[in-house]
Amino acid sequence: MACSSVELQKKCDDLASKWQALVQAPVFDRFVEFAVASASTTEFFAANGLPGLKQSALGIEKLVLAVLDTWSGGPFPADAKLSLDGQMAELGARVLTYIQDHASTLLERREHQGVGLHASVAPPKTIRFVTHHPDHWAPLIGQTGYFNIQAQCCSLEHCLAARQEPSIVLVDAHGFSGSAFADAVHDLRERFSATRILGVSLAADFDAINTALRAGCDYCFSSETAHALVMERIVKLCNTEEEPIYRVLVVEDSKTASALIRRTLTEGGIESQAVTRPQDVLTHLMQFQPDLVLMDMHMPGCTGVEVTRVIRQHAEFLSIPVVYLSGETNVALQVDALRMGGDHFLTKPFNPVVLNAVVKSKIERYRSLRRTMYQDSLTGLLNHTSSKQQVDTAIRSALAQGTALCVAMVDIDYFKKVNDSYGHPAGDQVIRSLAWLLKQRLRKTDAVGRYGGEEFLVVLPGTSLAHARQFLDAIRADFSHISHPHDTGTFTNTFSCGIAQWHVGMVSDRVVKQADDALYDAKRSGRNQIKVCEPDF
Numbered sequence: 001m002a003c004s005s006v007e008l009q010k011k012c013d014d015l016a017s018k019w020q021a022l023v024q025a026p027v028f029d030r031f032v033e034f035a036v037a038s039a040s041t042t043e044f045f046a047a048n049g050l051p052g053l054k055q056s057a058l059g060i061e062k063l064v065l066a067v068l069d070t071w072s073g074g075p076f077p078a079d080a081k082l083s084l085d086g087q088m089a090e091l092g093a094r095v096l097t098y099i100q101d102h103a104s105t106l107l108e109r110r111e112h113q114g115v116g117l118h119a120s121v122a123p124p125k126t127i128r129f130v131t132h133h134p135d136h137w138a139p140l141i142g143q144t145g146y147f148n149i150q151a152q153c154c155s156l157e158h159c160l161a162a163r164q165e166p167s168i169v170l171v172d173a174h175g176f177s178g179s180a181f182a183d184a185v186h187d188l189r190e191r192f193s194a195t196r197i198l199g200v201s202l203a204a205d206f207d208a209i210n211t212a213l214r215a216g217c218d219y220c221f222s223s224e225t226a227h228a229l230v231m232e233r234i235v236k237l238c239n240t241e242e243e244p245i246y247r248v249l250v251v252e253d254s255k256t257a258s259a260l261i262r263r264t265l266t267e268g269g270i271e272s273q274a275v276t277r278p279q280d281v282l283t284h285l286m287q288f289q290p291d292l293v294l295m296d297m298h299m300p301g302c303t304g305v306e307v308t309r310v311i312r313q314h315a316e317f318l319s320i321p322v323v324y325l326s327g328e329t330n331v332a333l334q335v336d337a338l339r340m341g342g343d344h345f346l347t348k349p350f351n352p353v354v355l356n357a358v359v360k361s362k363i364e365r366y367r368s369l370r371r372t373m374y375q376d377s378l379t380g381l382l383n384h385t386s387s388k389q390q391v392d393t394a395i396r397s398a399l400a401q402g403t404a405l406c407v408a409m410v411d412i413d414y415f416k417k418v419n420d421s422y423g424h425p426a427g428d429q430v431i432r433s434l435a436w437l438l439k440q441r442l443r444k445t446d447a448v449g450r451y452g453g454e455e456f457l458v459v460l461p462g463t464s465l466a467h468a469r470q471f472l473d474a475i476r477a478d479f480s481h482i483s484h485p486h487d488t489g490t491f492t493n494t495f496s497c498g499i500a501q502w503h504v505g506m507v508s509d510r511v512v513k514q515a516d517d518a519l520y521d522a523k524r525s526g527r528n529q530i531k532v533c534e535p536d537f
C-alpha cells in the first residue's frame with residue numbers, strides 16, 4: 001500500500017461525512033459532492049494497490065451513478081438510501097479491519113529506503129502459492145528469493161488464516177473441482193483488501209477467465225502460460241512505482257467556473273492551476289508542466305480553439321491533451337473544435353464524475369505515450385538516451401549537494417553463446433531477469449537503464465565506491481544462481497561490472513568511460529566479477 005493508515009482513514013471519513021451531510025439534507029449539490037467523493041475513493045483504493053477495498057467502493061459508486069442518472073431533487077429514493085447505508089457501513093468496517101491488521105504500513109517502511117545500505121533497504125514482498133501441486137511450482141518459488149520476494153506454498157485454509165496480508169496470492173486451479181476454485185478466490189478476495197490475486201492453470205477459454213475475474217482474480221493465466229510470464233507479472237507487481245500526481249491547467253476566464261472545476265479535480269486527487277487570461281497560457285504550460293489542458297471555448301478576445309492552435313505551434317506541447325469544457329451545444333462547432341487540435345468535448349453543466357474520468361483516462365494515455373519515448377520496450381528500464389541524461393542529472397545534484405556519486409556498467413557474460421545455444425527468446429528472458437533484479441534491488445533515488453543490447457548503466461547517487469562495490473557484488477552473486485528456462489531445461493549466467501566514482505570537474509562522458517574501462521578490465525580478468533576504476537586525480 002502506497003498510503004499511510006492515516007490517509008486511508010481520512011479518505012474513508014471524508015466519504016462518510018459527505019454521506020451523512022446528504023442524509024441530513026438530501027439536496028442535489030450534496031449528492032454531487034458525494035458522487036465525486038465516491039468515484040475518488042474508488043480511484044484512491046485502486047491507485048494505492050487495495051483491490052479488495054476498491055471492489056467495495058465500486059459497489060457504492062455504481063449505486064451512486066444509477067441515482068445520478070434518475071434523481072435531480074425531491075425526496076432521496078428510499079431503496080437507494082437503504083442500500084447505500086448498508087454498503088457505507090460495510091466499507092467502513094472493512095477499512096477499519098485493514099488498518100488494525102497493518103499497524104506499520106509499507107509507506108512507513110518505505111520511507112527508510114532513501115538511507116542506508118542498498119541490500120537491506122526494501123522489506124521483502126510476500127507471495128503465497130495455494131496449490132495442490134507444490135512440486136510444479138518449486139522452480140519458480142526458488143527464483144523469487146533473488147528478487148527479494150518471500151514465497152511459500154500453503155493450503156487455502158492456512159492462507160485465509162494468515163494475520164498479515166501477503167502481497168500476492170497465486171491460486172492454482174489445477175486440482176480444484178467444480179466451483180471450488182471460484183469459491184476459493186472469492187473467499188480470498190473477501191479476506192484480503194490489498195493482496196493481488198493471480199489465477200493460474202485455468203482453461204484457456206472465455207468462461208473460465210470471466211468466472212475467475214468475477215470471483216476476484218486480478219490476473220489470469222492459462223495452463224499453457226510459461227512460468228517465465230507468470231514470474232514477469234509477479235516481479236512487476238512487486239516493483240510498482242508511485243505515479244506522480246496528475247496535473248491539469250484550467251484555461252477559463254470566469255473565476256467562479258474555474259473554482260468549481262478545480263474543486264472537482266481536487267476531489268479526484270488531481271492538482272490544477274488556473275489561467276484566466278489566454279495570453280498567459282504558454283508561460284503556465286512551461287512552468288506548471290501539466291498533463292492536460294481543460295479549455296473554455298469562449299473567452300474575451302480569444303476562442304479556446306485559437307488558444308489550442310497557438311499551443312500546438314510549440315513542439316513540446318504538440319501532443320498534450322486538450323479537453324474543451326463549454327456551454328457550446330452547437331454540434332458543428334464542437335466537431336470543428338476537435339478538428340482544430342482538441343481531444344475531447346464536454347458540455348457545461350458538467351457531470352463531475354464524468355469530468356474526472358475523462359481527464360484521468362486522457363492523462364493515462366498521454367503518459368503511457370510519453371513513457372515509450374524514454375523507456376526500453378524489452379525491459380521497461382530507461383533507454384540509452386534517458387540513462388545518459390540520468391548521469392547528467394545526478395552529477396548536477398551531487399555538485400549542488402556536495403554528495404558522492406558512482407556510475408556502473410554491467411554487461412552479461414558470453415551472451416552471444418546464450419543466443420546461439422538456447423535461442424533469441426531465451427536470451428531476451430535473461431536480459432529481462434537482470435533488468436528486474438537490478439530494478440528490484442535499487443533504491444528509489446538510484447537509476448538503471450539499458451545502455452545497449454546486454455549492457456546496463458547504473459547510477460548510484462550518495463554512494464561511495466566501497467558501498468557500490470558491495471551492493472553490486474551481492475547482485476552479481478545472486479544473478480549467477482538464477483536458473484533461466486529453455487526448451488529442455490534450465491541454464492545459469494553471469495555478468496561483469498565496472499564502477500567509477502564521479503569527482504568534481506568530471507563530465508558525464510568521462511565517468512561513463514571510466515566505468516566502461518573498468519568493465520573491460522573485469523571481462524579481461526575472467527568475467528563474473530567487479531572492477532573499480534582507481535581514482536586518477
Ligand SMILES: Nc1nc2c(ncn2[C@@H]2O[C@H](COP(=O)(O)OP(=O)(O)OP(=O)(O)O)[C@@H](O)[C@H]2O)c(=O)[nH]1
Nearest residue numbers: 411412413414415416417419424427428453454523
Ligand atoms: N537475445 C538478445 N540478444 C541480443 C540483444 N541485443 C544484443 N544481443 C546479442 O548480444 C550478443 C553480444 O555479444 P558480444 O558483444 O560478442 O558479447 P558476449 O558474447 O556477451 O561476450 P562478452 O561480453 O565478451 O562476455 C550479440 O550476439 C547480440 O546479437 C537482445 O535484445 N536480445
